[in-house]
Amino acid sequence: MKKHGFTLIELIIVIVILGLLAVVAAPKFLNLQQASRISVLEATAASMKTTAEQVRAKALVQDVKNGNVQLDELGISVLVYNGYVEGYWNGAWRYILNIGKEIPFTSASAVCTANSLCGVGRQQTAPGFPLTTNGAQGLILIWPNGLRLSDQCYAYYYNQEDGTTPNTGVVTSGC
Template identity: 35%
Template structure:
């Protein structure tokens, strides 16, 4: 049997990363995290905007259903001040559309709102706040509980002004 000398054996080199290479990778990952994180941090704002878009769609659908039923009942040209008050499915109407009151909105949308008309700092367990709606002609502003009425994250419902001017629904989600 022949023996090999230790000089002739191949040396096993360990492969790995140097400290400099590891630091460079960590720095690159840090830069990527800082630039990508803001896109994912505003998920609540995106959720609020999407929810408001759903509320806007519900308001449009609800007001169109109420308007259709008012047309069928032939009370589309009556105001809430007429006697008797024109009512469709428990919702007082103004020229064929729901009046701009909290009671009307809670009835045709089946949503409980916080009434912040008197005190805009009220925040309770409801998902949405409702401002305005003091009378049948006042615009109604619906906004998420975590926002203020002055923020640009809201749905605005303007009741019908007369028989020739229907109710409108507008949305502003620029600051959600």
């Protein structure tokens, strides 16, 4: 009775083919992870912009330029400066940015580990931040799990504190 099996050459060919597939597939997988992070940050920035516009409308209705704007009948209010949401994490953004869970305050120098996103406020600047802040502390930053702000992968909201419309956007060079 003759046994049938793979020859050494056939096994080597299969291993080479699998190796080539791994070399081709791995970068595509890494690009998917990068694309996913960027998409989450772009959606977060869009949410920040929409939320800020809604609070601005409430501030106008309540005739509040600087101070607290009442958001609901439960007593939740947020700080506004010149009618726009202030760049304050614990006094504003932690309450109004609803992405299905609360984003905890995280130190600007820390790796995000608490949730899928981390946030900090009252910042004057950040690595790779594309705008000049002139020392105003109206900058909110949100970055993904496993990264630091210094990795330059974050969404931002910046209230210049001069009455102009705040800026929102993303920095993705390190995603």
